Amino acid sequence: MFRARRRWSIAVVLAVPACGGGGGSGDDDEKSDTSPTQPSDDDTPGADADSDDTGGGDSDAADPCAELEFDNVVDAAACPSIQGEGQEPVEADAIEFCRRAFIDLLGQSPTEVEYERDCKWHTKDEIVDSFMDRPDYIRTSQRMWADAFQMNSAVTHYGYIADLDAIAGELHAGTITLTQFAELATTHPGFLGRWDGLDLVAFSFRAFLGREATPAERLALAPLWHLWEERPAPDPMQANAKRVVVDTNNCASPNQSACNSDFWGDRTVIIDPPMPDASDPELNVIDQSTLDDAQWQVLRTPGELIAGQENFFESYVDRALARYLGYDAGAELPLVRQALVDLMTEQGGNVRAVDREILTSILYTSTNRYDEADAADAAQWDPPYWHGPIKQMDAEDWLASAYKLAGLEVAGCDHRYPEVQQGSVGFHPHTYPTAVGGTAPDYTFRDKAQLLGGCPDRIAQFRESRTGLIAALTQATLTAELCAMASTTSPxxxxxxxxxxxxxxxxxxxxxxxxxxxxxxxxxxxxxxxxxxxxxxxxxxxxxxxxxxxxxxxxxxxxxxxxxxxxx
Amino acid sequence: MSNLSSKTRRRSFLKVGLGSIATGAIAPHLWIPRISKAALPIPSSRHNHLILFNLDGGARTVPMFNADVDPRWNPFGTQAGSPGTEWTVGGVFDNLPYQDTVPLGLPAIPPITQISHEFSILGTIDHTPGAATGVGDHPTARNWIASGFGEGGPGIMSRIYSTHRNYTEGGAGLVFPPAVIGTGNATTPLGIPHGSITPVMVPSHSDFVAQNGDNAGGQPKWARALEAGLDDYAIKSRSNAHKEQISRLANGKANVEAFRNVFLDPALKVEDEPNGTLNGLTNAQLAAILGTTQLGRDTALALRFLGYGSAAVTIGHSGNLAADVGGWDTHSGEMTAYAPSANELARVLCGLNFALKQMPHLDGGTYWDHTIIAMVTEFGRDNILDNGYNSGGGSDHTGAPGSRYQAWFVSGGLVGKPGEHFGHTDPMTMEVMNGEPVFGTTNYYAMLFALLDIDIEGIWPGIDPVNVIF
Incomplete structure (x- = not known):
């Protein structure tokens, strides 16, 4: 027995006010990109897309993509695999798109009020632009890099981490390019303080080339980082702190070859000892903070070489596609990958341009409601780009959203510091709330998020999206707590x-x-x-x-x- | 068959099936390898269990289990093992009995040097037998140990869940799913879903208590029905790929319901409920037997899962976190971190040897008789200097012989040739000696699956299980 209620047609309910579509307000010339087509919420949401799926009608017809005009390079590049295959993905309605962009870019699910304020009256393009201009977009992007660099002040000086994190923020604010970022990051003390030896090569590759360095690459390129070392330097706010230094002795005569690599051209990274005749070798150790521009230029050789690799931009493009679409679109749609690499090249390595192009493309703006007959063989399944993306909310984002809805203050995690360190005068700076009646960070939120794979410590835990029995059990436990805490002012x-x-x-x-x-x-x-x-x-x-x-x-x-x- | 029908089938068997109880009487049979030349039988039974330790990060196994090599490869020396031990026991291990059990009226737990004859060693484990070089990078190595394939795929614990007959046909009573305990980068991939099938993933014994809450996810029947109604539409209205993805959530919720009584058992709170009892051992006794390190407690939880019918549990061990890099991935700091890590592991192995022999099994005998204790890790270590370490006091992994040929133990009552050492390496070069066998990681997994009576041909076609230990 179905309930007796008015039949909701989402199309009717939402199309009127939403996004300048339907009602025709706003950008008249961008209607196809910006006005959501509202699907009805019946059982066959994607049915119209493939109603003629065997239809073969295009076998002898003109290339449909040739007849379309695109103002998005992703749409143009994906067309042969979508419209060219007779598919017409249905646009996500305003609510679906708002939630998707809100969670991806701002790290939380929107409330009804936030939807009214931030989405309901705006086009999809406007929503993306607005969200990308917010600090939360920077923060969620920084979190991605913090995971890539495995930031943790239990290993690295908190100040170095903060600085590297700020540079990642600049990347997504558009004030530096990806090339500049790679050059800075791969020899940044926040990176050098985290890794040693061959791992410096390995994690540079992971962060900027999207793959693991082979053993041969690690051995061949490690000399370019051979000068870097650390020295214990207890900080009043971090007793275990170490400072990053250049030990010029490592490559001083007759050891110059230890700092040479001919893997990507004949390159040597040597800094002359400031006091070559000194009896105390520590006098030829230079703190990274006192290096001059010329010295930095030499030391940043590894980043310069990495940024010069053919797949450098491609790696970021793949990362961004996976971030927003939840599948390996770079491999699924190589033309899209190439189009975004070209765009990035045109834009001089501006990551915002790549992000925006994906976020306003048909791959992102389509609905993920889709009708497909069951099939046991995954090889027979429709490809993921014939409909919109679906992703599991990150544990932190889910928990933050649930906190917000329950009316609780969203404390969040400080993505830079999974565990705040302390020294003689107290804890180093962080953004955790302070525990009641004390000075220690309050890890209540972090600890809950860790149960589901969020807020990882990046030493023994790493970010993951958990499903299954224990994840369901955890969610049951946490929601019981949160719903019990909701009050009259809670959403x-x-x-x-x-x-x-x-x-x-x-x-x-x-x-x-x-x-x-x-x-x-x-x-x-x-x-x-x-x-x-x-x-x-x-x-x-x-x-x-x-x-x-x-x-x-x-x-x-x-x-x-x-x-x-x-x-x- | 669609993933949805798979889910239905699973749910029907996860509930106690009366018809399935009869299967509890099925006798073990001898598993005959596919190729006749490898004709040693494997004591296969669906009622066997697997306890698999994953030493996260790439552990230097040679100094522990293949210790009679040049000091570059083993800077810790050797020591005598118990009579009947063919393999050389590492000098890194403590050799005094563990006394924590004595105040509880139990005997002291013998150290590994006194029970080494109950471990067999496979000294030439290699992910890629026959290849020009070994695997030296983490992602590829994780693919191998997670799935048995170099390119990766569903994790082996998910494979067990989706193929073991206790789960596909029903077991004797409620059979707890395979479980992965741990959060390490090399441990969680063993739980990579197989379609919509996901094993139990527990970060640690203590996190498990927090996840469990006070009422183990209890919901009224009507609330469960309402929730299932919403989720079913969320699944139904998506593409097949997304159906599979979302079904994992729905399956998890169904399992919370099915296993709620298990979760309410105080025996699963291995630290907080010392009087919790299962299989004849209290949590207090387990703490004394296995120790109170995280590995000890996690292993206690693993025993509880086995007690509720789980066919297999993986326990991730991140080693001694004092090392700069963390875990067993000791590129630096190994000089100080290695011995504590090795002895943390040894302590638990010795405890398991004792505990399993005290736990009566439904099929007769004890859990020791029905369990294989095994290990995996990404690779060994190499790139070392004459003192046994690199310039940072650690060791690396390049895929050269030192890191390529690993020494893995197997133990438990199912091992037919305990104390023996199979596959020998040159003590100076760590190359495999002439005429010695090399054991592929996939073949090793095939052995473990065969012990659990899983049809390996459908997973790794043409792969012969290692059978020299039987």
Whole structure:
């Protein structure tokens, strides 16, 4: 039995106000890119896309891509694999797109209020531009690099980390290029303080060439970093701190060959000892902070060489495609990869241009609701670019979103410092809240996120998206806590949706679940889910222990850990 | 068959199936390798168990288990093992009994030097037998140890979940899924999903308690139905690839329901509930037997999972984190970090040897009789100087013989030739000696799968399991 309710047509509900589409406000000449086409929420959302899927109608027709005009290089490059295959992906509606961009760029799921304020009245392009101008886009991007560099002040001086993180921020603010970033980062003390020896080569490759260095590459290129060392340098706020230095003795005569590599051309990285005749070798050790520009120019040779590799831009493009689309689009759509590499080259290594092009492309703006017949053989499945992307929310983002909906202050993790260190005068600077009644960082949020693979310590734990039994168990435990803490001012307040605690009618329960669902997902339960949801409502009505209040509380829990909320 | 129907099938068997109880009486049979020349039998049974230690980061196994080599390869020396031990025991190991059990009225736990005859050593493990060079990089090595394939793929614990007959046909009662305990970069890939199938992934014994909460994810039946209704539509309205992805979440929720009573058992709170008891051992006794390091506690949790029917548990060991780089990946700081790491491991292996012999098994005998204890790690170490270390007091991994040919132990009552050493290396060069066998990682996994009575031909076609230890 389905509920008796007005039939929602998402298209009707949302198309009027959203995005300048439908209603025709705004950018008239960008309608195809910016006005969301609202799919109805029936059971076959993607059906129209492939209604003629065998249709072969293009076998002797003109190339459809030749008849289309594109203002996005991704769209143009993907066309042969999409429209060229007879596919017409349906655009994501405003709510779906808003959640996707909000989570990807700002690190949280939007509330209804945020949707109204930040998305409802804006085109997709405007939304992307607006979000990319916010500090949260910089922060989520910095987090990505912090993972790549495995930042951790248990190993590296906090000041070095902060500086490297700030440079990553500049990259995504557009004030430096990817080439400059690579040149700076691969010999930055925040990087040198984290790794030694062959690992300096390995992690440079991982960060900027998107692959592991072969053993031969590691051995051959390590001499370019051979000058770098560390010295214990306890800091008042970090007792275990070390400073990064250049030990010129390492390459002084007769050891010059130890600092030479002929792997990518004959290159030598040598800094002359300042006091070659000194009896104390430490007098020929130079702190990195006192190096002059000419010395830095020599020392940054490894980064310069890495940035000169053919697949340097390609590596970033692949990283960005995976970040926003959730699959290896660089490999799936090599033409798209190449188009973005070309764009990046044109733009002088500006990563924002690449990010924006992906975020405003058909690959990103299409709906991920898609009708496809079950097939056991994965080789027979439709390719991922025939519909929009779906991704599992990062553990931190999910938890932050749930905190926000429950009305709790979102403490977050300091992506630079999984574990704040301390020295004689206290803890080094960080962004964690301070524990009540003390000075120590409050790790409550971090510890919860770590249960699901977020806020990794980057020594024994690494960021991951967990699913399965234990992840579900953890989500059940955390949502029980959070929903119990929600209050009257919370965006999701389960007790507030019950107007009459004695009314256990079907309509009242439907109203409760719709309100709770809307608080988290901006729209009511979709019609396609009605039958399944109705089953739960019926069982509740038959269960004497299921009160309307209990129903609302459980609804809060199950919505926050629902597939609709976690996958976006 | 679609992933959705797979899910349905799984759920039906994860609940206690009356019809499945009869399968508990199936007797072990001898597994005959595909190629007759390798005709030694493998004592295969679906009621066997696997405890697999992954030494995260690439452990230097030679000084522990193939110690009779040049000091460059083993700077810790050697020591005598127990009678019947053919392999050379590393001098790095402590050799005094562990006394923590004595106050509890149990005997002291013998050190590895007194039970070394119960370990067999495969001294020439290689990811890529026959290749010009070994594997020296982490991602490729992780692919091998996670999946048995150089290019990677579903993790072996997911494979066990999707192919072991206790899970596909039902077991004797509720059978707990395979589990991965640990968070290391080389450990979690062993749980890479196989389609929508994901093993139990537990960060640690203590995190597990926090994940469990007070009521182990309890939900009223109607709430579960409502949630399933929402999730089912989320799955149904997506592409096949996305269906598979989202089904993992739905499957996890279904399993929370199925295993809730397991999670409520205080025995699973191995640190917080000392009186929790399963298989005849209290948590307090396990703490004394296995030690109270994270590895010891995680191993105690692994024993609890086995007690609830899990066919296999992987336990990640990150070694001694005092090393600069962390874990067993000791590019530097190895001089101080290695011995504590090795002895942390040895302590637990000795404890397991004792504990499994105390735990009665439903099929008769004890868990010792039905369990194989094994290990994996990404690679060994090389690129070292005459003193046994690199210039940073550590060691590297280039895929040269020192890091390529690893020495892995196997132990447990299923091992037919305990104490022996199979596959010898040249003590100076670490190359495989003439006429000595090389054991592929995939063949090693095939052996472990064969012990669990899993059809390996469907996973690694043409691969012969290692069988020299039987």
């Amino acid at each position: 999701i307040y389960p007790l507030g949706v019950i107007t009459d605690p004695t009314d256990k009618s079907e309509a009242a329960l439907w109203d409760a679940i719709d309100q709770v669902y809307s608080a988290a997902l901006i729209r009511p339960v979709m019609d396609g889910a009605s039958e399944g949801a109705q089953n739960g409502i019926t069982l509740c009505r038959d269960d004497l222990d299921c009160t309307p209040t209990e129903f609302a509380v459980q609804a809060c829990r199950l919505v926050l850990k629902s597939a609709d909320f976690i996958y976006y």
